[in-house]
Amino acid sequence: MGRLLETEKLTIRFGGLAAVNEVDFTIDHGEAVGLIGPNGSGKTTFFNLLTGIYKPTGGVIRYCGESLVGLPTFKIAKQGVARTFQNNRLFLNLTVLDNVLIGMHPHQDSTWFDAVFRRSYVEKEVEQGVEKGLGLLSQFSQDLAKNCYQRAGDLPQADRRKLEICRALASNPRLLLLDEPSAGMTPAETEELMEDIRKVRQKIGGIGIIIIEHDMAVIREVAERVVVLNYGRKIAEGTFREISNNELVLEAYLGREEQDAQA
Ligand SMILES: Nc1ncnc2c1ncn2[C@@H]1O[C@H](COP(=O)(O)OP(=O)(O)OP(=O)(O)O)[C@@H](O)[C@H]1O
Ligand SMILES: [Mg+2]
Numbered sequence: 001m002g003r004l005l006e007t008e009k010l011t012i013r014f015g016g017l018a019a020v021n022e023v024d025f026t027i028d029h030g031e032a033v034g035l036i037g038p039n040g041s042g043k044t045t046f047f048n049l050l051t052g053i054y055k056p057t058g059g060v061i062r063y064c065g066e067s068l069v070g071l072p073t074f075k076i077a078k079q080g081v082a083r084t085f086q087n088n089r090l091f092l093n094l095t096v097l098d099n100v101l102i103g104m105h106p107h108q109d110s111t112w113f114d115a116v117f118r119r120s121y122v123e124k125e126v127e128q129g130v131e132k133g134l135g136l137l138s139q140f141s142q143d144l145a146k147n148c149y150q151r152a153g154d155l156p157q158a159d160r161r162k163l164e165i166c167r168a169l170a171s172n173p174r175l176l177l178l179d180e181p182s183a184g185m186t187p188a189e190t191e192e193l194m195e196d197i198r199k200v201r202q203k204i205g206g207i208g209i210i211i212i213e214h215d216m217a218v219i220r221e222v223a224e225r226v227v228v229l230n231y232g233r234k235i236a237e238g239t240f241r242e243i244s245n246n247e248l249v250l251e252a253y254l255g256r257e258e259q260d261a262q263a
Contacts, residue, residue, distance in 0.1 A: 003062075004029045004175055004208040005050070010059035012049055019045040021232035022059065027175070032201065032209040034223030034240070036216075038252055042232040043212045044086055047177050051083055052076045063175070082173035084164040086180050086212075092153030096144055099152050099163055100133040103170030133170060139203065140166050140196060158189040162196065169200065176200075178211045182218050194221050216244075228252070 009022040020042045027033045035043050048054045050061060052073040061068040068076055082103075090099050138145035141162055147155070152163060161181055168176055181197075182190045201207060213219050219226060220240045228236040228243055230252040236243050243249050 002029055003027075003065075004031070005061070005063045007050075007062075008060040010046070010049060010061060011057050012045060012054055013057045018232045020049060020056075020229075023229070023232075023234050025227060025234070027208045027210060029174070029206045029208055030201075031225065032197075032211065032223050034219040034226040035210055035212045035229065036214075036219060036226060036243075037229035037235075041229040041252075043229055044179055045232075046229070047083055047179055047210075047212070050076075050177065051081060077171060080172065080174035081177070082168035082171050082175070083177035084161070084168050084179055084181060086183065088160050088164055090152045090160055090164060090167070092151065094152060095149050096137065096152055096155070096163055097130070097133050097148040100136060100167050100170050101129050103167035104129050104132070105171075136166050136170055139199070140169075157184045158186070158192070161185070161193070165196065165200070169204070173207065175208045175210070178209065180212050180214060182213060182215045190215060190218060194218060197222050216240075 004027050006024075006026040008024055010020055010025070011018060011022055012020050023042075023046065025046075035046065037043055045054065049056050050068070052068065052071055052075070056069060063076075063079060063081065068079075068081075071079075091102065094102075134145060134148060137148055141159070144155075144159060144163060144166065152160065155163065161184075165176075165178070165181065178197075182193055185193060197209070197211075201209070209222075211219070211222055213222075223240065226236075226238065226240055226243045227234060228246070228249050230248075235248045235252060236246045238246070
């Protein structure tokens with residue numbers, strides 16, 4: 001199916017540190033790619049570059065053939081790149097449903113003018129939004145749909161992560177970036193998460209997913225290809241099997257563990 005996103009020599013420096021260093025990366029439509037690496041290897045920074053939170057110091061980001069470099073985050077979102085964050089970024093005081101509705105914002109085009117002079121247009125958009133939001137929630141989890149008027153802050157951690165994925169999906173993304181979705185989940189919740197991701201892929205044909213994970217079971221299960229970062233550089237790429245037998249990868253993880261042990 002064609003290339004969804006590619007980077008060439010993507011680089012960002014913070015002072016002397018190259019947090020992402022000349023990374024060549026590709027993902028095709030419909031593909032799920034795992035992004036792994038020890039703590040501080042540049043995974044989240046890579047997402048921050050793709051979504052326009054940081055501007056690269058060098059290199060290229062091409063999404064559906066066009067450059068994303070220099071675009072503001074909201075434009076990138078509007079083009080169909082959605083993400084979840086390593087630390088939940090939900091509006092904890094709003095309801096579950098409100099959080100999903102906020103996710104639709106990149107595609108709603110009512111303006112203040114409409115709100116004042118074209119009331120019915122806006123009301124229709126809100127109505128459609130609510131319907132779609134409820135649909136998404138119930139596809140994803142009957143529990144979330146049932147509790148759609150509950151405060152997001154009252155949800156258990158696993159449901160918050162689900163809700164964050166729902167919110168990301170509300171913008172109709174073509175590329176979904178998940179930053180450690182299983183963090184803080186029990187093994188049973190993680191199983192459920194993997195099932196949810198499978199469902200998303202089935203339902204939204206052609207969606208590309210890049211998933212950052214420390215839980216290798218999730219990577220093995222979800223990602224058909226894995227890219228490994230270490231100190232900002234791509235050190236390996238291949239199937240889960242291939243990278244788990246790769247000397248550089250083993251060294252990267254072991255090396256860090258030894259450092260941690262000494263610290
Ligand atoms: N805004 C910033 N200013 C300075 N340094 C930064 C900034 N953002 C990230 N870094 C540094 O870049 C490196 C990569 O960080 P990043 O958060 O991308 O790692 P990560 O692979 O996501 O790690 P983890 O697995 O712990 O989430 C780290 O050394 C971090 O301290
Ligand atoms: Mg991170």
